[in-house]
Amino acid sequence: MAVRKDPRPCSIADALAVVGEKYSLLVLREACLGNGRFDQLVRNIGAPRDILATRLRRLVDAGILTKHAYSERPPRFEYRPTEAGLELEPVLMALKDWGDRHVRGGADLPMTVRHSCGSELVPRVTCQACGEPVRHEDLTAHAEAPGWTVAGPTAA
Amino acid sequence: MAVRKDPRPCSIADALAVVGEKYSLLVLREACLGNGRFDQLVRNIGAPRDILATRLRRLVDAGILTKHAYSERPPRFEYRPTEAGLELEPVLMALKDWGDRHVRGGADLPMTVRHSCGSELVPRVTCQACGEPVRHEDLTAHAEAPGWTVAGPTAA
DNA sequence: CGGGATGGGTTTGAATTCCCAACCGACCGG
DNA sequence: CCGGTCGGTTGGGAATTCAAACCCATCCCG
Secondary structure, eight states: OOTTTOSSSSSSHHHHHHOOSSTTHHHHHHHTOOOHHHHHHHHHHOHHHHHHHHHHHHHTTTTSEEEEEEEETTEEEEEEOOHHHHHHHHHHHHHHHHHHHSSSSSSOOOOEEEETSSBBBOEEEEEEETTOOOOOOGGEEOOOTOOOOOOOOOOO | OTTOOOHHHHHHHHHHHHHHHTTHHHHOOOOOHHHOOHHHHHHHHHHHHHHHHHHHHHHHTTTSSSEEEEEETTTTEEEOOOOOHHHHHHHHHHHHHHHHHSSSSSOOEEEEEEESSBBBBOEEETTTOOBBBOGGGGGGEEEEEETOOOOOSSSO
């Protein structure tokens, strides 16, 4: 799915080139949940088996999953998130939050996540420096490489 | 791209069904940057025009973009993020951060974003309740709807 | 030992998408 | 009138995806 001719050098595009293909993030969801076996992935995601096999190869190659043998004889594997994969989990949580609020009505959430602090997780993307939530109107983009021109005063 | 037979009710899957198709999040990136005109999108994203047209229709239908006329005679349009679209921008930032750190080496970032607090934005996904960064080992998933079974003690 | 189930895939052929290039209509500028 | 811009649409071939079937080694059961 690698965006063929992305004219802009951009880490968002780079990230999507790795995890932006169909099912990839759902595979990571399941891997993070501990459901990393091939047939679990097939059942829980509903992806065709061949597609799943290619995604898994790609995610392993990209260093997001590792293929871990949980049994020799017969050889059986489980796909587990690497450190890089685990660091993608907050993105997944932020996406889940957005989906909770904007796609699903906001009520009757199919699944919740509890944080170790004791309360139910409500993920917020914040600025590390000041701790404030990241809001569009507080952002300004700056080009560091050629290819970037920004029209308005808005930022991404 | 709606995942055809997603066996799990999941807000992540729901969100991806809307913005998970190829180019969709890059379109939103450009819209947030203020580069919302059709030919700007074509140039900056590098997507085929017909695909872009389909994505735009879908994003407008989903309430993520609006088609705003910036000129009558000749009729010219600009796609702008709605409130829901703007609320997806933090996810984009979190994704950019991951890409910065894991796909790109970590150095020579093509673009940076400044936060209104004065420092360069380093987005962190935090727990709203306690303010701590969201880390995999602090999470536990809980099923609220049928379809959910989690294998390990891990969580997503 | 035979017979079925399980796990982790690969193969096949049809259906769907994507991609590219060309085209179009409305307008403007010279 | 002629070229250029903008915002698309159209057509046809290339690439992906899909569903279902198949494969193969290994248990499990009797």
